[in-house]
Amino acid sequence: MVRTLTPGLLTWRRAPTITTARRMVLHAMIGAGLLLLVRFADWWFRADHVANVPLFVVLSLAVWYGAGRIVIGWINVARMRIPDHMDAPSDLTVAVFTTSSPGEPLSMFEKTLAACSHISYPHTTYLLDDTRNPAFRETAERHGAVWLELTDLPGAKAGKINAALARTSENFILVLDPDHVPFPNFLHRVLGHFTDASVGFVQVAQAYYNQHRSFTAAGAADQTYAFYGPTQVGLYGHGAAVAIGANCTFRREALASIGGHGIGLAEDLVTSIRLHAAGWRSVYVPEVVSRGLVPEDLGSFFKQQLKWARGVYEVMFAELPHAARSLSWRQVLSYGAIGTYYLSGITAPMYLAIPYVYLWTGVQPASMLFGEFIAMGAPVAIVAIAIYLYCQQWLCDGDRERGLHLRGLMLKIACWPVFLHGTLLAIIRADIPYIPTAKEAVRGRFLRLAWPSLLLLLAYFVTLGYTLYDRLLRESAGNLMLSSQAVWGMMAFATVSAALSGGGIYAAWQARNPPTGATWDDIQLEAIQCDVVNA
Amino acid sequence: MRRRKRIALTLASMIASVGIVLALIFAGTASEGPFARVLHTLGGIVGRTENRAALRLRGPGRIQELGWLERYREDPAVTMAPDTLLFGVFDDGIPATLNGVLALERATRFPMAIVQMYGAWGDKPVQQFPRTTLDAIHAIGSIPLVTWEPWLTDFENSKHPSLPLRADRDRGGLQAIASGQYDFYIDRWAAEAAAFDHVVMIRFAHEMNDPYRSPWGPQNNEPQHFIAAWRRVVDRFNAAGATNVVWVWSPHVAYAGWEQYWPGDEYVDWVATGALNYGTVAHWSKWWTFAEIFGRHYPSLAGLNKPIMIAEFGSVGVGGNRAEWYSQALGNLELQYPQVRAVLFFNMRRDNTVTYQAIDWSIAADSATLGAIRRPLPAPRAPNQPAGN
Numbered sequence: 001m002v003r004t005l006t007p008g009l010l011t012w013r014r015a016p017t018i019t020t021a022r023r024m025v026l027h028a029m030i031g032a033g034l035l036l037l038v039r040f041a042d043w044w045f046r047a048d049h050v051a052n053v054p055l056f057v058v059l060s061l062a063v064w065y066g067a068g069r070i071v072i073g074w075i076n077v078a079r080m081r082i083p084d085h086m087d088a089p090s091d092l093t094v095a096v097f098t099t100s101s102p103g104e105p106l107s108m109f110e111k112t113l114a115a116c117s118h119i120s121y122p123h124t125t126y127l128l129d130d131t132r133n134p135a136f137r138e139t140a141e142r143h144g145a146v147w148l149e150l151t152d153l154p155g156a157k158a159g160k161i162n163a164a165l166a167r168t169s170e171n172f173i174l175v176l177d178p179d180h181v182p183f184p185n186f187l188h189r190v191l192g193h194f195t196d197a198s199v200g201f202v203q204v205a206q207a208y209y210n211q212h213r214s215f216t217a218a219g220a221a222d223q224t225y226a227f228y229g230p231t232q233v234g235l236y237g238h239g240a241a242v243a244i245g246a247n248c249t250f251r252r253e254a255l256a257s258i259g260g261h262g263i264g265l266a267e268d269l270v271t272s273i274r275l276h277a278a279g280w281r282s283v284y285v286p287e288v289v290s291r292g293l294v295p296e297d298l299g300s301f302f303k304q305q306l307k308w309a310r311g312v313y314e315v316m317f318a319e320l321p322h323a324a325r326s327l328s329w330r331q332v333l334s335y336g337a338i339g340t341y342y343l344s345g346i347t348a349p350m351y352l353a354i355p356y357v358y359l360w361t362g363v364q365p366a367s368m369l370f371g372e373f374i375a376m377g378a379p380v381a382i383v384a385i386a387i388y389l390y391c392q393q394w395l396c397d398g399d400r401e402r403g404l405h406l407r408g409l410m411l412k413i414a415c416w417p418v419f420l421h422g423t424l425l426a427i428i429r430a431d432i433p434y435i436p437t438a439k440e441a442v443r444g445r446f447l448r449l450a451w452p453s454l455l456l457l458l459a460y461f462v463t464l465g466y467t468l469y470d471r472l473l474r475e476s477a478g479n480l481m482l483s484s485q486a487v488w489g490m491m492a493f494a495t496v497s498a499a500l501s502g503g504g505i506y507a508a509w510q511a512r513n514p515p516t517g518a519t520w521d522d523i524q525l526e527a528i529q530c531d532v533v534n535a
Numbered sequence: 536m537r538r539r540k541r542i543a544l545t546l547a548s549m550i551a552s553v554g555i556v557l558a559l560i561f562a563g564t565a566s567e568g569p570f571a572r573v574l575h576t577l578g579g580i581v582g583r584t585e586n587r588a589a590l591r592l593r594g595p596g597r598i599q600e601l602g603w604l605e606r607y608r609e610d611p612a613v614t615m616a617p618d619t620l621l622f623g624v625f626d627d628g629i630p631a632t633l634n635g636v637l638a639l640e641r642a643t644r645f646p647m648a649i650v651q652m653y654g655a656w657g658d659k660p661v662q663q664f665p666r667t668t669l670d671a672i673h674a675i676g677s678i679p680l681v682t683w684e685p686w687l688t689d690f691e692n693s694k695h696p697s698l699p700l701r702a703d704r705d706r707g708g709l710q711a712i713a714s715g716q717y718d719f720y721i722d723r724w725a726a727e728a729a730a731f732d733h734v735v736m737i738r739f740a741h742e743m744n745d746p747y748r749s750p751w752g753p754q755n756n757e758p759q760h761f762i763a764a765w766r767r768v769v770d771r772f773n774a775a776g777a778t779n780v781v782w783v784w785s786p787h788v789a790y791a792g793w794e795q796y797w798p799g800d801e802y803v804d805w806v807a808t809g810a811l812n813y814g815t816v817a818h819w820s821k822w823w824t825f826a827e828i829f830g831r832h833y834p835s836l837a838g839l840n841k842p843i844m845i846a847e848f849g850s851v852g853v854g855g856n857r858a859e860w861y862s863q864a865l866g867n868l869e870l871q872y873p874q875v876r877a878v879l880f881f882n883m884r885r886d887n888t889v890t891y892q893a894i895d896w897s898i899a900a901d902s903a904t905l906g907a908i909r910r911p912l913p914a915p916r917a918p919n920q921p922a923g924n
Contacts, residue, residue, distance in 0.1 A: 369660050371660075372660065475589075476637065478633030478636060480585065480671075480674070481586055481670055482632055482668065482671045485582060
């Protein structure tokens, strides 16, 4: 793994335009995919495929949850739309908000605040600070930023934003995460869209500069590429581009109309839904005009995912039902799709368990011919992968982001206990338990992060050993050959899931020694390359 | 130009999308598609590899015990001219397991040299050539026998538009087979049978002279059409190089006139018939001895000069003494009916093919019957010893 900053990261990138021909090709692929999926469904739901009714129902739910999410993804990308660039009017008043909290490294703010001062559109940078550390004030002011002390506010970041809104007057507010380095042309690429008075917020892509630092960072970044490319571009086409909390520029009037920035674990999503429900439009600009940090160690990643899972469910339970009446059906579908992502915390263990249940008890959910399953399912899978790859031409930074994103997949699989935890917490309406920052023994941390994957691996090898012993030495000759395909087919499934869980174990192993050194020191602001149009 | 380009693009994308769908549907169709085929082959390799490994670890076991059968299993000429009385079984655990076969073998102490299975014609995956089952039978050291039933209505019109509608297929069905309408299916079996490469016995369209049971009976067909169909099938197999197939012709001797169905000496390797005593389970049945069911027809069957097989051999326990029935049938078999070279137990626990309530033919749990028929294993003969000694 390369441990230096990948060249070209600090260059302004954007997704290419969508030509009619390419959109038609995409529609043809989606059409083919839907037909194949109908064929697969027609075959799947045959009564004589049911071997065990409860297990078949469970398996079907898992399979068709996955297929349903794929279809929603297709519906989404079918309407991909990239807005034409609009030149920024010269007379807008703009604030850039970034927040600092106790424990965050000062040197990171040196970089961020310096980069903010390089943003070429006239603006005022505000540091929303509750560190009670005078050095932060000094640093902010040295870079020409306004220091606002905002301590003891409920609602963490969103609370500070709302308090800062009350103390400022600019009409447009860019909310920037403190670990993000904005490029000089950031505001120029965004502000023009506010010429349309109905636009409430403009979101740009989130991109990273530390994905080379660990398996977790690479996998976590992998998981975001499609979202900030084809997915958000599609959401925009459906009138549902969502705010991500960071890199989002709001119209003050819009925030005021919903009583300020939403508060909670998924404050970005709440704000987004409320703005859409209040009738504001949103714009998504698929461009890399800043780069920031993605979690580098598995523990931080799990913590982030748990927060998001719990937060997103909260939005689904508490926010979306109220807002649904004021939203378009496309917006409801889009937000609903975001909300179902974490259900894989329930379906993943089902998939994982099926081969083991069969190999130890002989009970299987479905009596399908393996060959038929492949014949029916593989075309759907092939088309789904083809669509995924085809859509990668609309990634923001295709050269660096294209690929099968297997590390992202492995990390998602490793996350199922986290997603499940978040799901259960949301159902019983419990808060996320306080997770102390790891200061314990290295070994303990590895086991704490990797135990589900290690257990799976242990189960796999025990099962493999037992199956070999049982079949080669004990299974009756009358059964041996006639059961061989079913048993080894299931073992093949178990092998795939065991192999994929290897990624999570590797990530946890790496987390014993997280990368050291301040990544932001690698960023040379002078190296940022971007054309500032209409400067 | 712009409009023309649009129309061209629309057409191109429509054709492309239809093309993608067709290509994929074609690539993945039913059990004959290339995906399925590759998987099938792969599955076969896995099964055979595992079996070899198990044999190496456990020793050859039954294959060695049945070592004298090796010649039969590999050389069709030996199986066509058997020099000993072979036992065998149809067990209703097939194709899920052969454990029932092995259990009956232990109970009777007769080596089950032939294992019978039933296969119906049709489109479904279970109606294709049962390679896995045959491999499994071969792997335990026995000879497989497939009773191959031409149920013509299991072919779907959507897949075979040239076939008559389902309702019209049974009438004259054998003539349709003879005319080549079903060659697509026969040829696939023939090729797979050839690829199996060990001896496999096929009992095609059995009880063709029974007007009540099966659609290939005389209610729908003329005897000459049966003969033509039989010859067509055998010819197609021979053309495919499936010379490892041993053909078993099997009329129902209780119905007169079965001789009219004889396809000819060069088209038949074995002659078979059933000998099932239904006792008093149904109003149409009474207790018949083996001699009454089979013995009185033996001379005419023997006149065909082929080895004779009792393909379905059994008695219920209702209406008489079952143990006595078996011991009478088997006690003097070789002397009384020297041309009988195979007896296949009908080990079916729940048979409701001809009666309303299920009949239990199995004897594995009937200690009286087992005691009556148990005897020392027929000694394997030296290969060069002439038959009948």
